[in-house]
Amino acid sequence: MFGDGDGTLVVGGGTIVVPNIQLGFERPATALMLHRAGLGGIARDGGRVTIGAGTPLAELAGLPDPVASCVAHIADGEVRRQATVGGNLCAANFEAPRGDLQGVMIALGAHVRSAGKGGERTEPVEDFLAQRAGRLVLDVAYDEAPGAYAYLDRQHTHEYTALAVSAVRGADGIRLAATGAGPHGLRLPSAEAKADDPEAAGRAALADVQLADDAVASAWYREQTLPILVRRALEQLREAA
Numbered sequence: 001m002f003g004d005g006d007g008t009l010v011v012g013g014g015t016i017v018v019p020n021i022q023l024g025f026e027r028p029a030t031a032l033m034l035h036r037a038g039l040g041g042i043a044r045d046g047g048r049v050t051i052g053a054g055t056p057l058a059e060l061a062g063l064p065d066p067v068a069s070c071v072a073h074i075a076d077g078e079v080r081r082q083a084t085v086g087g088n089l090c091a092a093n094f095e096a097p098r099g100d101l102q103g104v105m106i107a108l109g110a111h112v113r114s115a116g117k118g119g120e121r122t123e124p125v126e127d128f129l130a131q132r133a134g135r136l137v138l139d140v141a142y143d144e145a146p147g148a149y150a151y152l153d154r155q156h157t158h159e160y161t162a163l164a165v166s167a168v169r170g171a172d173g174i175r176l177a178a179t180g181a182g183p184h185g186l187r188l189p190s191a192e193a194k195a196d197d198p199e200a201a202g203r204a205a206l207a208d209v210q211l212a213d214d215a216v217a218s219a220w221y222r223e224q225t226l227p228i229l230v231r232r233a234l235e236q237l238r239e240a241a
Contacts, residue, residue, distance in 0.1 A: 004117035005134035012084035053086030053137040066147035066166040086137035096160040102185025106177035107166035110142035129184040148236035150229040162217040167233035181209035198234040202227030
């Protein structure tokens with residue numbers, strides 16, 4: 001039914017697209033509703049976790065960090081019970097950062113399975129984010145590993161996370177990623193290279209991001225805060241070891 005996605009608006013939980021339709025930002029020729037598509041659920045196979053695209057964010061609350069901490073700070077309980085993993089991975093920034101799970105999944109080294117033009121494919125989250133137009137997320141999978149989550153959250157942002165950093169200690173070393181620091185979640189390779197020195201890693205992270213002003217924070221404020229969040233995430237990861 002999705003085909004190549006041309007002219008089709010996918011509705012998972014509807015927390016983003018339904019308001020956009022009501023406000024006139026979206027005028028789709030076709031809407032594809034996924035709430036009974038059988039794409040929900042969390043499966044474990046050893047240390048491998050696979051999450052269906054239709055899984056509500058609230059169901060991720062019991063997963064180890066950085067997932068649980070991230071989900072706890074996405075919007076509010078009502079939104080988390082409706083919003084889906086697939087919708088969060090596909091969310092684009094609009095006047096404020098969205099798609100909090102993008103950074104978490106990048107740090108976890110997760111892979112997204114999607115359908116669309118050319119058929120089904122599986123690829124790293126960061127690759128998917130760079131070319132997600134016309135893709136229908138089916139699931140996301142990763143290997144469990146120790147993780148930490150540090151975020152910038154202020155009351156006046158009305159439940160948007162202005163900036164966040166995820167850190168994961170995987171088999172290939174420490175992976176770092178950020179949300180609120182670019183058009184979508186971004187990996188922080190320069191910071192990863194200095195992960196043994198949290199202060200240096202924080203400064204290095206500025207080379208990996210594309211900071212901008214929006215409704216909840218300025219690029220200048222994010223520039224001052226990102227190094228602090230990188231340091232906090234690495235320190236939390238160290239303490240959990």
